[in-house]
Amino acid sequence: MQLELKVLDKDGSLLACSSGESEVNLVYKEEYNEGDKIVINSDMKNCNLHVSIDDAIGASTVYITRNEIIYQIPFGDARLSISPKAFTGNIHLITVKEAFEEEKRNYRNLALNKMDQHGDTGCYPHGTANVETRGEAVFAAKNAIDGITENRSHGEWPYSSWGINRRDDAEFKLEFGRSIIAEKIYLYTRADFPHDNWWQRVTLTFSDGSSMDWELEKSEKAHVLVLKEKKIEWLVLHHLIKADDPSPFPALTQMEVYGREA
Structure with a gap:
């Protein structure tokens, strides 16, 4: 597999580039500016890569369905849901390696997926929702798959979550980009009590056509659902039934789906 990393500015001009076989590192010795982006090119698609888009964010194993993956460097409000150490300073390490x-x-x-973004990115897993509170980055769907399970507050990192803006019809969809075998699901519901409410029951619908209701409780600990080996390409979390609690603010901090490639 041939891999290439590039940093481009807002006009698409090349700022840095590195390439390698099966593995590539790029050390970028400049400060990022608004509009800069990181581009991952591969001569293969429909494959797994280990990617660390920034050393302060860490690595995750993603599945790419395109030969080119573009990551927009976050600025402004978009920075509030990631570590304040990420993408700062004048030296950055980006790494990509074939799994x-x-x-x-x-x-x-x-x-x-620590590098999930809005839109059709070609990089999976990918989280989307039919609502995100006030459109703010700290309540975006992608926060629910960033690997951070700290749920005892809300707002800026490390307390970002998926916020439903009080919508009773809120839905969160998790796409894997290919078939996987799911065996266990962990849900970390936000537990900033008494600010938060909580869901007493949710429904999971899977790409295989099956659905199941899941009874939850008021807790900061993970809710655990054990599945028989289920081959799926996506799942939807919906029918979110709030508890009889004065707060109107339930939210999801993290979803984890444990299993293996199909």
Whole structure:
């Protein structure tokens, strides 16, 4: 596999570039400016890559369905849901590595994508929703798959979450980009009590056509659902039934889906 990393400015001009076989590192020795983006090019698609888009964010194993993946460097409000150390300063390390065949068979959290973004990115897993509170980055759907389970407050990192803007019809969709075998699901509902409400029951609908109701409780701990090996390409979290609580603000901090490649 041939891999290439590039940093481009807002006009598409090349600022830095590095390439390699099966693995590539790029050290960018400048400050990022608004409009800059990181581009990952691969001569293969429909494959797993280990990607660390910034050393302060960390790595995740993603599945790409395109030869080119573009990551927009966040500025302004978009920065509030990530570590304040990320993308700052004048030296940055970006790494991409092909996943080994043995690694693909490993049992792991298949929902984790620390570099998820809005839009059709070609990079999975990918979280979307029919509502995000006030359109703010700290309440975006992608926050629910960034690997951060701290749920005892709300707002800026590390307390970002998926916020439903009080909508009773709120839905969160998690797409994997290919078939996976799901065996266990962890939900970390936000637990900033008494500011927060909580869901006493939710429904999961899967790409195989099945659905199941899931009874939850008021807790800061993970809610755990054990599945029989379920081959799916996506799931939807919906029918979110709030508890009889004075607060109107339930939210989701994190979803983890443990299993393996199909």
